[in-house]
Amino acid sequence: MRAQLGNDIAMKAYREGKLPFPDGTIIAALHWNYVLSEENNKVLAGQFPGAQSFVVGSAVNVQFVVKDSIKYAATGGWGVAEFTDGKPGSEAPHKTCFACHQPAKDRDFVFAHYAPTP
């Protein structure tokens, strides 16, 4: 289960469809494991076939990307930080982030789309 949060600079750019994201953009990614909710599925039983409801289980980590087009020029302007249980992770995984984000190159390497307000 994943949710992304943006600071004011990030949200303004998202809403305006502005690319690339300006320096100062911070996006946080919250990651959880998910579990089947038997309680929820009892409520939904008969409405849908099969197990339908998965909910947040245990926490995995939180990751931040920070845009600084000078400081992080080598990785598209994005610096990455990772925390697990509130403790900062090593630099090792950050070096592997950029390669996997190449498919989102035309969106400034950001996979997450802006979720329309319900």
Added chain:
Amino acid sequence: MRAQLGNDIAMKAYREGKLPFPDGTIIAALHWNYVLSEENNKVLAGQFPGAQSFVVGSAVNVQFVVKDSIKYAATGGWGVAEFTDGKPGSEAPHKTCFACHQPAKDRDFVFAHYAPTP
């Protein structure tokens, strides 16, 4: 896809495990349809079998519950409001909410658990 947001009173009660939720509690439920993300799955290909990544698609609605143990005594103290595209819905669906929430009676009729911070 569903996410729940709570006001300060709701979040304080959640974090302290305090039940029932005090008067003034407001919980918002954001509902979206979900779609398969082919782009994300390309990144994940080889790491996991099958389609893995579903992302927020179009918005469905937003619902609010408001706790007022006097005003809404007949429905466990919870009043319900629903908005679609920013427009308030009719009162009809609100009358059917309470019945389905009975399985969560021991949690003051609230299904959503507090998500641990990653």
